[in-house]
Amino acid sequence: MQLPRPGCYRRPMSPLARLWRYARPYRSQILLGSLFSFLNKAFDLAPPLLIGVAVDIVVQREASWLAQLGVTDLMAQLWVLAGATILIWGLESLSEYVFQLYWRNLAQEVQHALRLDTYAHVQGLELAYFEDRTTGGLMAVLNDDVNQLERFLDVGANDLIQVATTVVIVGAIFFALAPSVAWLAFLPVPVVIWGSFRFQRRIAPRYADVRERVGDLSAQLANNLSGITTIKSFTAETREAERVRRESDRYRASNRRAIRLSAAFVPLIRMAIAAGFIATLVLGGSLALSGTLAVGAYSVLVFMTQRLLWPLTTLGQTFDLYQRAMASSKRIFNLLDTQPTMRDGLSPLPLGAVRGELRLENVSFAYRGGGEVLRGLSLTLRAGQTTAIVGATGAGKSTLIKLLLRFYDPQSGRVTLDGHDLRTLKRHDLRRAIGYVSQDVFLFHGTVYDNIAYGDPDASREAVIRAAKVAEAHDFITALPFGYDTIVGERGQKLSGGQRQRISIARAVLKDPPILILDEATSAVDNETEVAIQRSVARLAEDRTVVLIAHRLSTVRHAHCIFVLSDGRLAEAGTHEALLARGGLYAGLWQVQTGERAETPISAD
Numbered sequence: 001m002q003l004p005r006p007g008c009y010r011r012p013m014s015p016l017a018r019l020w021r022y023a024r025p026y027r028s029q030i031l032l033g034s035l036f037s038f039l040n041k042a043f044d045l046a047p048p049l050l051i052g053v054a055v056d057i058v059v060q061r062e063a064s065w066l067a068q069l070g071v072t073d074l075m076a077q078l079w080v081l082a083g084a085t086i087l088i089w090g091l092e093s094l095s096e097y098v099f100q101l102y103w104r105n106l107a108q109e110v111q112h113a114l115r116l117d118t119y120a121h122v123q124g125l126e127l128a129y130f131e132d133r134t135t136g137g138l139m140a141v142l143n144d145d146v147n148q149l150e151r152f153l154d155v156g157a158n159d160l161i162q163v164a165t166t167v168v169i170v171g172a173i174f175f176a177l178a179p180s181v182a183w184l185a186f187l188p189v190p191v192v193i194w195g196s197f198r199f200q201r202r203i204a205p206r207y208a209d210v211r212e213r214v215g216d217l218s219a220q221l222a223n224n225l226s227g228i229t230t231i232k233s234f235t236a237e238t239r240e241a242e243r244v245r246r247e248s249d250r251y252r253a254s255n256r257r258a259i260r261l262s263a264a265f266v267p268l269i270r271m272a273i274a275a276g277f278i279a280t281l282v283l284g285g286s287l288a289l290s291g292t293l294a295v296g297a298y299s300v301l302v303f304m305t306q307r308l309l310w311p312l313t314t315l316g317q318t319f320d321l322y323q324r325a326m327a328s329s330k331r332i333f334n335l336l337d338t339q340p341t342m343r344d345g346l347s348p349l350p351l352g353a354v355r356g357e358l359r360l361e362n363v364s365f366a367y368r369g370g371g372e373v374l375r376g377l378s379l380t381l382r383a384g385q386t387t388a389i390v391g392a393t394g395a396g397k398s399t400l401i402k403l404l405l406r407f408y409d410p411q412s413g414r415v416t417l418d419g420h421d422l423r424t425l426k427r428h429d430l431r432r433a434i435g436y437v438s439q440d441v442f443l444f445h446g447t448v449y450d451n452i453a454y455g456d457p458d459a460s461r462e463a464v465i466r467a468a469k470v471a472e473a474h475d476f477i478t479a480l481p482f483g484y485d486t487i488v489g490e491r492g493q494k495l496s497g498g499q500r501q502r503i504s505i506a507r508a509v510l511k512d513p514p515i516l517i518l519d520e521a522t523s524a525v526d527n528e529t530e531v532a533i534q535r536s537v538a539r540l541a542e543d544r545t546v547v548l549i550a551h552r553l554s555t556v557r558h559a560h561c562i563f564v565l566s567d568g569r570l571a572e573a574g575t576h577e578a579l580l581a582r583g584g585l586y587a588g589l590w591q592v593q594t595g596e597r598a599e600t601p602i603s604a605d
C-alpha cells in the first residue's frame with residue numbers, strides 16, 4: 001500500500017494518526033473486532049447476574065424471578081440457569097476467538113503494509129544514505145520496530161473497548177442499584193485517567209531511548225557477524241564479546257530506566273482505586289448501618305466497585321504498550337520521511353535507443369564531508385569502443401564509475417550518456433543500459449543458477465548457461481557438487497573469489513546491456529582465467545561500449561583508449577602503444593609490471 005509521502009502533509013501528523021492511515025482500509029474488520037470485543041466483555045460481566053439469579057432461586061423458590069417468567073419447577077429453574085450459563089460462557093469464548101482473529105490479523109496487515117512501504121522507501125534512497133548508516137541499525141527499524149507494533153495492535157484497541165464497556169455496563173448497574181453512593185465508586189476514575197496521561201508523557205522519552213539502544217546493539221551484532229572471519233583470524237573474540245557486552249549493558253540500563261517507571265504505574269493506580277474502594281466501603285457501610293442503604297445493596301455495591309475499578313489498571317498496561325509502539329512508530333516514520341537528495345530524471349531512454357557514449361565534462365566530485373576525489377575531469381568513452389581507466393589506488397577510478405551509474409551526482413560539471421545529462425534520465429533506464437561488475441562482488445544466498453539469472457529473471461536455462469560459458473564459468477560450475485543448483489552461501493562465501501567474479505560477469509552478460517563496466521573483474525583470478533575472461537570480454541566488446549578498470553595493465557592493453565588518472569585528474573590518455581611511446585606514468589607502470597623497473601611510478605599523493 002503506497003501512502004502519500006509526508007512531504008504532502010500540511011502539518012506533521014502524530015505517529016498514531018499515521019498508523020491509523022495504514023489501518024483505515026480495514027475499517028469493516030475494525031468495526032467487527034470492536035463489536036466482538038464489546039460482546040465478549042458484556043458476556044464476561046454476566047456471571048455476577050447469574051449468581052444473583054441462583055441466589056434468587058434458592059431464597060425465593062416458587063416466587064423467584066424465573067418462576068415469574070413461567071418456570072415454576074425448582075429443578076427446572078436450576079436447569080434453565082445451567083443452560084443460560086453454558087450459553088453465556090460459550091458465547092464469551094466464541095466472541096473472544098472472533099475478536100482475537102480480527103485484531104491480531106489487523107495487526108499483521110498493518111505491520112505487513114508498513115514493512116513493505118518502509119523497505120521500498122529505504123531501497124529507493126541513494127547510496128550515500130547507506131554509507132552513513134549501519135545495516136544493523138536499519139535492520140532494527142525495518143524488523144524490530146515494525147514487529148514491536150504487534151503487541152500494541154494485538155491488544156490495545158480491545159483493551160480500551162473492554163475497559164469502556166466495563167465502566168458503562170457496571171456503572172449502569174451500579175446507579176440502578178444504589179444511586180446515592182454510586183458516585184463514590186467513580187471518584188478514582190479521573191485520577192486514573194489523569195495519572196495515565198502523565199505517565200505517558202514521562203515514559204515516552206525512556207522508550208525512545210530503549211529503541212535507540214536496540215538499534216546500536218543490532219548494528220554491533222550485524223557488524224560482528226558479517227566480520228566473523230576477521231574476528232577469528234585476529235583472535236579478537238574476547239574483545240568483540242566485550243564490545244557486545246557494552247552495547248548490551250547500555251540497552252539493559254536504558255530498559256531499566258523504563259521499567260522503573262513502567263512497573264510503578266499499576267501499583268500507583270491501584271492505590272487510587274483502593275481509595276475509591278475504601279470510600280465506598282466506609283461511607284456505604286455507614287449508610288447501611290444507619291439503615292439508609294439495604295444490606296443486600298451494600299454488598300452488591302462493594303462487589304461491583306471491584307468490577308468497575310480493577311479493569312482500569314489495564315489502562316496503564318495499554319498506555320505502556322502504546323508508548324512502546326509510538327517510540328517504534330516514530331523511528332519507522334522518520335525513516336519514511338527521509339527524502340532522497342537525488343531526484344530521479346524524467347526523460348525515458350529506451351534500451352534500443354542507447355548508443356553508449358559516456359562523457360564527463362569538467363566533473364568535480366567529493367564525498368560528503370571529504371576532499372575532492374575527482375577534479376575537473378573531462379573525458380569521453382566512445383560508443384562501441386573499449387575504454388580502460390587505470391591509475392594508482394585511490395586515484396578515483398571506482399568513483400568515476402559510480403558517477404557513470406549515477407550513484408552520486410557531481411558537485412560541478414556533468415556526466416552524459418549519448419548527450420543526455422544523467423540527471424535528466426530516468427535512473428531505471430540508465431541502469432538498465434549498464435551491466436556492472438563491481439570490485440567487491442556480491443552474490444545472493446541461493447543457487448549459482450539464481451545468481452546468474454539475477455541479470456535477467458525471465459531468461460531461459462539455455463541463456464543462463466550460455467552466459468556462464470561466455471564468462472568462462474560453465475566448466476567450474478558443472479564441477480560443483482550440484483552444478484548450477486549448488487547453493488553459494490551468504491554473499492557467495494562457499495565459492496572462491498575468482499569463481500564469484502566469473503559468476504558476476506555471467507550475470508552482467510545475461511543482462512546483455514549496451515554498456516558493460518568491469519571494475520577490477522580479473523583481480524581475483526589466475527593468469528589462465530584472466531586470459532579466458534579477456535577472451536570473453538573481447539567477444540562481448542564487439543557490439544557494445546566496455547569500460548575496464550584494472551590494475552594489471554596486461555588486461556587493458558588492447559583497449560581502444562586508456563585513460564590514466566592521477567589524484568582525481570586526467571594525467572594521460574591514448575592507446576597502449578601511444579602511452580608507452582610517451583614514456584609517462586603509464587609507461588613507468590608498465591615497466592614495473594613487466595619487471596623492467598622495481599618501484600611503482602604512480603602515486604596517489
Ligand SMILES: Nc1ncnc2c1ncn2[C@@H]1O[C@H](COP(=O)(O)OP(=O)(O)OP(=O)(O)O)[C@@H](O)[C@H]1O
Binds near residue numbers: 394399439
Ligand atoms: N563512499 C565513500 N565515502 C568517502 N570517501 C570515499 C568513498 N569511496 C571512496 N572514497 C575515497 O575516494 C578516493 C577514491 O576512491 P576510489 O575507490 O574511487 O579509488 P580507486 O581509484 O578506485 O582505487 P582502487 O584502485 O584502490 O580501487 C579514496 O581516497 C577513497 O578513500
